[in-house]
Amino acid sequence: xxxxxxxxxxxxxxxxxxxxxxxxxxxxxxxxxxxxxxxxxxxxxxxxxxxxxxxxxxxxxxxxxxxxxxxxxxxxxxxxxxxxxxxxxxxxxxxxxxxxxxxxxxxxxxxxxxxxxxxxxxxxxxxxxxxxxxxxxxxxxxxxxxxxxxxxxxxxxxxxxxxxxxxxxxxxxxxxxxxxxxxxxxxxxxxxxxxxxxxxxxxxxxxxxxxxxxxxxxxxxxxxxxxxxxxxxxxxxxxxxxxxxxxxxxxxxxxxxxxxxxxxxxxxxxxxxxxxxxxxxxxxxxxxxxxxxxxxxxxxxxxxxxxxxxxx
Amino acid sequence: xxxxxxxxxxxxxxxxxxxxxxxxxxxxxxxxxxxxxxxxxxxxxxxxxxxxxxxxxxxxxxxxxxxxxxxxxxxxxxxxxxxxxxxxxxxxxxxxxxxxxxxxxxxxxxxxxxxxxxxxxxxxxxxxxxxxxxxxxxxxxxxxxxxxxxxxxxxxxxxxxxxxxxxxxxxxxxxxxxxxxxxxxxxxxxxxxxxxxxxxxxxxxxxxxxxxxxxxxxxxxxxxxxxxxxxxxxxxxxxxxxxxxxxxxxxxxxxxxxxxxxxxxxxxxxxxxxxxxxxxxxxxxxxxxxxxxxxxxxxxxxxxxxxxxxxxxxxxxxxxxxxxxxxxxxxxxxxxxxxxxxxxxxxxxxxxxxxxxxxxxxxxxxxxxxxxxxxxxxxxxxxxxxxxxxxxxxxxxxxxxxxxxxxxxxxxxxxxxxxxxxxxxxxxxxxxxxxxxxxxxxxxxxxxxxxxxxxxxxxxxxx
Numbered sequence: 001x002x003x004x005x006x007x008x009x010x011x012x013x014x015x016x017x018x019x020x021x022x023x024x025x026x027x028x029x030x031x032x033x034x035x036x037x038x039x040x041x042x043x044x045x046x047x048x049x050x051x052x053x054x055x056x057x058x059x060x061x062x063x064x065x066x067x068x069x070x071x072x073x074x075x076x077x078x079x080x081x082x083x084x085x086x087x088x089x090x091x092x093x094x095x096x097x098x099x100x101x102x103x104x105x106x107x108x109x110x111x112x113x114x115x116x117x118x119x120x121x122x123x124x125x126x127x128x129x130x131x132x133x134x135x136x137x138x139x140x141x142x143x144x145x146x147x148x149x150x151x152x153x154x155x156x157x158x159x160x161x162x163x164x165x166x167x168x169x170x171x172x173x174x175x176x177x178x179x180x181x182x183x184x185x186x187x188x189x190x191x192x193x194x195x196x197x198x199x200x201x202x203x204x205x206x207x208x209x210x211x212x213x214x215x216x217x218x219x220x221x222x223x224x225x226x227x228x229x230x231x232x233x234x235x236x237x238x239x240x241x242x243x244x245x246x247x248x249x250x251x252x253x254x255x256x257x258x259x260x261x262x263x264x265x266x267x268x269x270x271x272x273x274x275x276x277x278x279x280x281x282x283x284x285x286x287x288x289x290x291x292x293x294x295x296x297x298x299x300x301x302x303x304x305x306x307x308x309x310x311x312x
Numbered sequence: 313x314x315x316x317x318x319x320x321x322x323x324x325x326x327x328x329x330x331x332x333x334x335x336x337x338x339x340x341x342x343x344x345x346x347x348x349x350x351x352x353x354x355x356x357x358x359x360x361x362x363x364x365x366x367x368x369x370x371x372x373x374x375x376x377x378x379x380x381x382x383x384x385x386x387x388x389x390x391x392x393x394x395x396x397x398x399x400x401x402x403x404x405x406x407x408x409x410x411x412x413x414x415x416x417x418x419x420x421x422x423x424x425x426x427x428x429x430x431x432x433x434x435x436x437x438x439x440x441x442x443x444x445x446x447x448x449x450x451x452x453x454x455x456x457x458x459x460x461x462x463x464x465x466x467x468x469x470x471x472x473x474x475x476x477x478x479x480x481x482x483x484x485x486x487x488x489x490x491x492x493x494x495x496x497x498x499x500x501x502x503x504x505x506x507x508x509x510x511x512x513x514x515x516x517x518x519x520x521x522x523x524x525x526x527x528x529x530x531x532x533x534x535x536x537x538x539x540x541x542x543x544x545x546x547x548x549x550x551x552x553x554x555x556x557x558x559x560x561x562x563x564x565x566x567x568x569x570x571x572x573x574x575x576x577x578x579x580x581x582x583x584x585x586x587x588x589x590x591x592x593x594x595x596x597x598x599x600x601x602x603x604x605x606x607x608x609x610x611x612x613x614x615x616x617x618x619x620x621x622x623x624x625x626x627x628x629x630x631x632x633x634x635x636x637x638x639x640x641x642x643x644x645x646x647x648x649x650x651x652x653x654x655x656x657x658x659x660x661x662x663x664x665x666x667x668x669x670x671x672x673x674x675x676x677x678x679x680x681x682x683x684x685x686x687x688x689x690x691x692x693x694x695x696x697x698x699x700x701x702x703x704x705x706x707x708x709x710x711x712x713x714x715x716x717x718x719x720x721x722x723x724x725x726x727x728x729x730x731x732x733x734x735x736x737x738x739x740x741x742x743x744x745x746x747x748x749x750x751x752x753x754x755x756x757x758x759x760x761x762x763x764x765x766x767x768x769x770x771x772x773x774x775x
Contacts, residue, residue, distance in 0.1 A: 050730075051400075051404050051425050051426070051429060052424065052425040052426075052428040052429055052730040053428065053429060054407075054408055054428075054429030054430055054431065055408050056429075056430065057428070057429065057430070068766060068767070071766065072763070072766060073759055073762045073763055073766075074741075074759075074763065136591065140590075140591065140594060141584060141590065141594070144591075144594055160584065160585055160586060161584065161586050161587065161589070161590060163586075163589065164586030164587075164588065164589050164748070165585070165586045247589060248537075248589070250588060250589050250744055251586070251588075251589065251744075251748065252750065262737075265397075265401055266395075266397040266398065266401060267397060267733045267734075267736075267737050268396060268397060268537050268538075268733065268736060268737060268740070269396075269419070269421050269422075269726075269732055269733040269736055269737075270396065270397065270400035270401075270404075270418075270419075270421070270422055270425060270733060271425045271730055271731075271732070271733035271734070272400075272401065272404065272733075273734070
């Protein structure tokens with residue numbers, strides 16, 4: 001009797017712990033690759049750690065690095081540029097263009113749709129350095145640049161190096177062409193998953209293409225839209241490698257994350273300011289968390305993850 | 313049974329450790345091999361920065377054999393050509409993990425940073441002390457030891473040095489109507505402050521107006537970040553460091569004049585708009601093929617142009633290209649040039665994970681010979697560092713090196729100060745903003761001053 005009771009309690013305990021074992025792999029990854037780096041970042045941001053202190057001779061300086069960020073003459077410049085860059089790239093490419101491509105390629109023949117989506121994947125699968133080099137030589141000054149050779153000179157305009165001349169446009173395009181493919185895949189699969197009878201019913205009811213998009217497709221893909229918008233905002237805020245290779249932050253293209261990288265890991269003469277760079281990175285983490293919460297509230301995340309009231 | 317096993321383990325493990333230690337001691341007494349690793353940043357014509365150690369090890373092993381020592385030195389020489397920032401980052405991370413090389417070749421400005429961090433070790437307490445350590449060190453130009461000095465100690469051995477001339481196209485000047493005599497006299501006029509930066513701008517404007525060079529091809533400065541630009545700050549009376557107070561310095565007036573000069577190059581049409589950031593390959597290709605009237609570069613680029621852009625045709629360069637100091641911004645003030653000696657630093661036992669530091673320094677001495685250093689100097693067109701090289705035939709036979717050696721009389725170094733990285737980046741950002749017209753020179757200076765005060769605090773003097 002006692003043994004039976006013990007066995008029942010063990011079973012109950014293992015049932016209670018089931019959720020834990022299901023979540024354990026992802027929890028482990030989150031702890032290892034998010035929480036620990038964040039804790040280390042915040043810790044280092046409270047020190048004067050740099051190449052000249054090494055990892056052994058640093059001092060605890062509390063909030064000094066954050067105070068310096070707050071009053072630094074360059075802070076507004078980097079912040080505004082980052083906001084502009086994230087917003088424009090997100091709206092026009094990572095979400096906007098991704099949605100347009102998904103909508104178009106799911107409304108043409110399957111083969112053609114597949115082909116165009118595959119084309120849009122090319123920037124993502126091309127190694128960054130080669131991809132950016134192509135953009136550089138596209139905009140390079142005459143006689144090297146493609147834009148100058150094919151358009152500017154034949155039309156009688158003065159050739160110039162277009163990357164610095166239109167630096168903001170270039171960083172948006174370079175990142176946008178890569179970023180669009182991520183949303184494209186997610187949105188396409190979401191659109192394909194909408195029950196066919198609903199899609200067909202909308203046509204039977206006389207809905208135009210735009211009406212079907214507005215009243216059928218968009219409500220159905222609200223969850224993927226939330227996911228892509230949130231993910232791509234955070235991704236754009238923190239990724240800088242394309243900008244690093246394209247302009248190295250020059251011509252007013254030093255976004256916040258690149259500023260942090262340059263300060264912490266790559267200034268010209270080598271005395272890397274790890275403490276200050278980490279404080280800059282920590283600011284991004286905080287902004288990212290705040291934005292994540294705002295997005296979830298705006299898109300009503302709670303409602304999206306509720307079990308459906310009726311079966312569809 | 314378990315207790316017995318534990319007891320056995322307690323007895324056996326220390327015995328094994330003790331035996332291992334004895335074996336180690338026995339190994340030390342017998343013949344042994346010492347591996348010394350050397351890292352250098354170098355391109356294909358600068359490989360001797362690392363390979364010098366391989367040559368030197370042969371000499372050292374012969375000496376050790378003669379002395380009856382049962383030690384063989386094996387060198388692992390590694391060179392690559394990443395951007396400086398990446399190279400220094402790699403070393404910093406490796407040294408902090410105790411996996412750095414035994415010898416690191418880098419810019420002298422790394423001395424204070426890496427010395428403070430405990431990555432490199434002091435070699436001597438004075439110039440005379442290091443000169444007395446090995447005869448090879450006595451041969452090094454006295455002034456070059458200053459590049460490796462920090463807080464009164466010598467931390468580094470010079471590897472090479474250079475000058476950063478103003479190159480000019482002799483053939484384009486001739487097309488412009490200059491006589492051979494006038495062209496030949498230009499370096500002297502620049503040296504004496506008779507041909508200034510304003511004269512250069514005017515000459516370049518005239519060359520464009522007369523169609524000798526294309527618009528925007530009158531003057532090309534270095535296309536990317538680098539110390540070269542500071543030559544114009546110095547040209548207008550600026551300086552970087554106060555050695556007595558061990559503080560960095562910013563001279564506002566000189567800075568504004570320098571920024572105004574950079575902007576004027578663009579507005580006068582002699583430098584292309586939005587020029588900073590031009591690909592290095594495009595830059596080398598353009599200047600080496602005689603398409604620009606004036607450009608500033610480094611003497612080491614001569615070898616690069618010859619080997620990598622002109623298929624070894626040095627005569628083309630001699631026929632078309634002249635070289636002088638950087639012109640002054642003030643009439644009557646002498647021309648100048650920045651030298652950026654690369655130096656060898658010896659890492660600490662902790663940073664390298666190895667002992668035998670004496671042997672490492674001895675290897676460095678063997679690397680500092682006229683035979684080995686001249687191979688590097690001639691092949692990569694860098695200036696020699698040894699007094700004996702000046703009379704050494706293979707060095708003297710290099711016409712280009714002989715022509716530019718005088719520039720060392722007008723050179724200056726960047727400061728060995730751990731705040732210099734911050735100083736330089738702020739000043740550079742101000743310059744690009746001024747040149748690209750994002751800020752007026754005055755606004756750029758104001759912003760630079762604010763940032764320097766904020767970030768460097770007591771370490772900066774604003775004049």
